[in-house]
Amino acid sequence: MFAGTRAQAVNADLRGQMQNIIEFQDVSKSFGSLQVLDDLNMHVVPGEKLALIGPSGSGKTTILRILMTLEDISAGEILLDGEPLWHEMRGGKRVRASEHHLRKMRDGVGMVFQQFNLFPHLTATENIEQPQVLTHRKSKAAAREKAAEMLSVVGLVDKRDHYPHQLSGGQQQRVAIARALAMDPKIMLFDEVTSALDPELVEEVLNVLRKLAEETDTTMLTVTHEMNFARDFADRVLFFEKGKIVEAGSPEDIFTNPKEERTRSFLRKFLTGIN
Amino acid sequence: MEWSWSVAYDVMPRLAAGLIVTVQATLVGALVAYVLGLALAILKMSPYRLVAWSSYWSSEFVRRTPLLVQLYFLFYVLPDLGIFLEPFAAGVIGLGLHFSTYTSEVFRAGIENVPKGQWEAARSLNYSTIQTWRHVVLPQAIPPMIPPLANYLITMFKETPLLAAITVVELFNAANIYSNSHYKYLEPMTLVGTFFLLVSIPAAALAIRLENAFRRKA
Ligand SMILES: Nc1ncnc2c1ncn2[C@@H]1O[C@H](COP(=O)(O)OP(=O)(O)O)[C@@H](O)[C@H]1O
Numbered sequence: 001m002f003a004g005t006r007a008q009a010v011n012a013d014l015r016g017q018m019q020n021i022i023e024f025q026d027v028s029k030s031f032g033s034l035q036v037l038d039d040l041n042m043h044v045v046p047g048e049k050l051a052l053i054g055p056s057g058s059g060k061t062t063i064l065r066i067l068m069t070l071e072d073i074s075a076g077e078i079l080l081d082g083e084p085l086w087h088e089m090r091g092g093k094r095v096r097a098s099e100h101h102l103r104k105m106r107d108g109v110g111m112v113f114q115q116f117n118l119f120p121h122l123t124a125t126e127n128i129e130q131p132q133v134l135t136h137r138k139s140k141a142a143a144r145e146k147a148a149e150m151l152s153v154v155g156l157v158d159k160r161d162h163y164p165h166q167l168s169g170g171q172q173q174r175v176a177i178a179r180a181l182a183m184d185p186k187i188m189l190f191d192e193v194t195s196a197l198d199p200e201l202v203e204e205v206l207n208v209l210r211k212l213a214e215e216t217d218t219t220m221l222t223v224t225h226e227m228n229f230a231r232d233f234a235d236r237v238l239f240f241e242k243g244k245i246v247e248a249g250s251p252e253d254i255f256t257n258p259k260e261e262r263t264r265s266f267l268r269k270f271l272t273g274i275n
Numbered sequence: 276m277e278w279s280w281s282v283a284y285d286v287m288p289r290l291a292a293g294l295i296v297t298v299q300a301t302l303v304g305a306l307v308a309y310v311l312g313l314a315l316a317i318l319k320m321s322p323y324r325l326v327a328w329s330s331y332w333s334s335e336f337v338r339r340t341p342l343l344v345q346l347y348f349l350f351y352v353l354p355d356l357g358i359f360l361e362p363f364a365a366g367v368i369g370l371g372l373h374f375s376t377y378t379s380e381v382f383r384a385g386i387e388n389v390p391k392g393q394w395e396a397a398r399s400l401n402y403s404t405i406q407t408w409r410h411v412v413l414p415q416a417i418p419p420m421i422p423p424l425a426n427y428l429i430t431m432f433k434e435t436p437l438l439a440a441i442t443v444v445e446l447f448n449a450a451n452i453y454s455n456s457h458y459k460y461l462e463p464m465t466l467v468g469t470f471f472l473l474v475s476i477p478a479a480a481l482a483i484r485l486e487n488a489f490r491r492k493a
């Protein structure tokens with residue numbers, strides 16, 4: 001309660017200046033008796049590119065899923081552009097977000113999944129077109145035009161009429177990226193988007209993300225185990241362990257001069273594992 | 276016992292009329308079974324425990340009792356409660372209701388086979404619940420359901436003689452009425468069996484082909 005009112009006051013002060021696009025305030029999340037996020041505080045400024053790294057099970061995916069409203073929170077508050085994601089005010093009271101509220105908030109967020117999750121019964125173009133028509137009520141022509149544009153961003157114009165099963169994993173993932181981008185989200189979430197891919201297909205997807213990071217001012221959070229990619233992509237790297245941020249800093253700080261022993265040992269294992 | 280072609284010719288028009296009723300009862304009954312089955316499947320998967328639980332057990336109750344008893348109930352007991360159904364209406368409701376408990380399992384399995392990631396993708400793209408069902412889940416769930424649903428259609432076709440018990444003059448009953456008044460059983464009943472075979476063998480072959488077609492795709 002107090003955290004919420006304080007945050008609102010702070011946000012009022014910041015209006016007109018740079019307001020955090022994402023703010024986690026003492027967020028906890030449990031699945032049954034398993035606590036996955038533990039009093040997490042973090043903030044992201046508009047346009048920032050963040051890489052979330054850390055051992056498996058440290059809660060990275062859960063953070064993205066909470067932002068995508070696929071998972072709720074157990075305690076705390078998340079603000080998107082200053083507005084509570086999982087709560088709303090009704091009759092002067094702070095209550096759990098309704099589906100209506102979540103739908104409004106969700107519009108600003110897009111996600112790309114580890115397993116692509118393309119719609120298998122639709123072609124590449126239709127996968128990108130349909131959400132624009134259904135969710136944003138765009139005309140078919142406008143949606144198709146946007147789909148063509150997005151397919152060219154990810155370099156798949158020639159595959160536009162292919163079904164997902166006719167595409168390689170890397171191509172499917174690039175279509176999934178195009179599908180999410182076509183909705184013009186303010187925040188894009190990427191959850192280990194290359195970890196289901198054959199090694200030779202990883203770079204084509206990472207290169208798309210590198211290009212996006214460079215050329216767009218969309219706020220992006222990516223969970224990744226590709227440390228070289230994280231270094232290119234991110235403005236800031238967060239190292240997680242057991243639902244807490246152990247260390248945060250620029251890629252230079254984290255990868256070259258990590259302060260925490262736990263970060264060093266994680267990276268050591270990782271880099272020897274890879275090379 | 277001698278086969279008489281004149282008896283066969285004599286009964287033929289009644290059998291043809293009966294066959295039409297049989298086909299109508301099968302198709303309308305199947306439509307009821309499919310629509311009700313889909314609704315039942317959705318209810319069984321409801322996040323509300325009470326809804327899921329009560330629809331599961333009512334479905335089990337209907338499935339574990341004989342169709343013949345259900346038909347009697349609809350046609351002979353409901354009038355006591357002030358509900359009067361035409362024989363054909365009672366027949367297709369009974370048939371449809373009974374088989375909806377089977378088709379609901381086909382629908383449920385088909386829907387549950389759509390990966391969780393598809394629901395999540397739809398949610399991440401801000402689809403409404405109805406849009407998710409209509410544009411994401413059902414288009415993927417329905418094709419593999421077609422072969423088993425076709426098989427239930429054939430089974431329902433074979434079960435239609437039960438409607439004779441509530442005075443529907445379908446194929447079997449048409450033959451039965453003729454037999455009882457002319458004391459001729461061989462020709463009418465042989466023809467009834469032949470008619471059933473003539474329809475159900477090609478239908479079964481078609482169902483197998485559908486099944487193979489979908490298996491190859493999967
Ligand atoms: N739906 C769920 N139900 C129960 N436990 C879950 C669920 N989702 C994730 N977990 C658990 O939460 C922990 C953190 O998971 P996750 O956020 O996926 O970690 P990471 O992405 O860092 O590997 C893991 O121990 C995982 O098993």
Ligand SMILES: [Mg+2]
Pocket residue numbers: 057060061062192223
């Ligand atoms: Mg993960």
